[in-house]
Amino acid sequence: MKTKDNKKKNHVPIRINALFLSVFFLFSVLVLRLGYVQIVKGEEYKRDAYLTENVTTKLDAPRGKMFDANYRVVVDNEPVFSITYTRTQEADAEQRYKLALKLADLIDKDFEELTERDKKDYFIFLNEKEVESRLSKEEKKDTPPEELYDLMLQKVKQEDIDSFTDKELEVLAIKSEMDRGYTLSPQRIKVGASEKEIALISEHLPELEGVDIKPDAERSYPYGNSFRDIFGQVKQIPKSRMDYYTARGNDRNDMVGTSFLEEQYESLLRGTKSKIKYVTDKMGNPVGDPVEEDGARGSDLILTVDMDLQQEVEKVVEDKLKDAIRGKFAYDNNKLNSAYVVMMNPNTGEILSMAAKKYDRKTGKFTDIPFGNVYDSYAMGSTVKGATVLTGLKEGVIKPNTIIYDAPLTFGDSRPLKSHENMGPVDAIEALERSSNVYMWHIAMRLAGYDYSNKRFKENKVQDAFNILRNSYSQFGLGVPTGIDLPSEATGYNTGMSNELSQAMFFSIGQFDTYTPMQMAQYVSTIANGGLRMQPHLLKEVREPSVDPNKLGKLLYRFEPDVLNRIEMKPSEIAVVQKGFYEVMHGNAGTAAWKFRNKDYNPAGKTGTAEIDKATGVVNKTLIGYAPYENPEVAFAVVVPNIKEGNTNSEIAEGVLDAYFSMKKEGIPTKPGTKDKDQIQESR
Known part of the structure; x- marks a missing residue:
């Protein structure tokens, strides 16, 4: 019995010892693990504890390309390198200034776009105590803290900012770019760095914290300066439009279209940005390498302009303008120093060419100013007489067969008002053919309630005449926006109203409003197509970007012709003006028949002369028209301001029409390095 009890007692200590040994082993493992975590991995886990969520920044993707009407690249992306700066949370203004000083010794930076405010801010940054000393005690005491800086800006004098050297302005331009960027977002300091600049930056990168060299894209123009202003510019967001x-x-450091087509179609041309993801600590400093996600190029635009025609038109304008100026x-x-041409399809509103040249008498060189066709306005003279005749017909003051005797008109002061010649009896068609002022004046007088035969008003409705003419003209696009797809356009100058009958009369012959x-191209197109005012447009199609230069991307959008309004005149009344325009270029007394009578493309149109300076004889000469007369496919407007002698308007019109129909007949050649429409396959 005792033996059995002893055996039981001997087993208990063994189990307790085994339990203690197991607990000791587990505690040993736990202590070793804690030691490993705290001593070996402590710093790493400590850093991890301070990490925040991912921070994502973005970089612009290449913009979409632009093609002409024959699918040839006119605006492309050229690979370049950009100098960038990525700012951290700890980088203050003083550090950025010191870095800008270093960069100014390594790169060239343009400073032409610096504003006066930029320079004043910079002067205060460099000379804060001096500027503060210019404040009186009362100003310091009475000025709220939030308004004190504005007061300091007022204390910066013109001579202060004029004292900056070019080198100092270069530093300011670099620092201004650095200041614009977000934290951890690469900010372009210079796009298109030279090989020398890249080499210098690469050599000094270790001492240029935050500076990097990144691949980028810059707009290139295979056709040089031709139409380049209408393509527009791409720049960083201007401060004024931030x-x-x-x-x-948009992000503050985005590259955006800032003018014309680049601005108008910014949402289509800009691509999907590439993304850079950072992990940062509590101080905002990146930890580890960033993760990058590729972006995508923007959509491609197919334009209505034919660049071969555009270049031919530009050449015609320059050659004829040169003859008039130097001949x-x-x-x-x-x-005389400029001339303008617009060519458009009167049935669709497509702009086929838009050219203008300006001559610099000091340099003897010409500058392209195609934007002048939508921003510059002039008194157009007799070219508006088609609208005047149609207004008279609509209002019932004349009929298609109404004959008016063209002879000098006299009023109370006995000064005669007359056409360029005494024409005798003329109807509406002949009045247009020979450009009778007197016929148009009788329309204006009748609208104003003036009875010329009795030299008195039946009812004084001069202001009504103004309203009727102006409202009628607007149906053709005169004095109102044309609707062209550009960010803005001028609508001409509305000279207002007058109680003087003579002013209403001058209005009727195009010598009042501008x-x-x-607008003139839209007006003549409305007459050419039988009364539809078409929206002029430069965009033809939008396509997905294609990586294959021999293929077009998928069609996303095609511009459909947009009728803005139908004029209120009857087709039979429009036909009267169309016939009158035909006779201008074909009739025995047509004012442009000497130039166009024998053209096989059978044009119609109207000449115009607006007196600018009676003392010197300087005028604006204009010519509008379309061809062929029976089935119009091209309408045009030519404006030559401030000319005295010669028929430059007719010579330019002849040259551009000859070019259009010659190119149509012969086919459009493929430019070197470009793709013709027939050579490009369309993606399906």
């Missing part, structure tokens, strides 16, 4: 773009989701009429044409060449 709120506009940021409200639409036998050089002395008389000392005020209009743009684009």
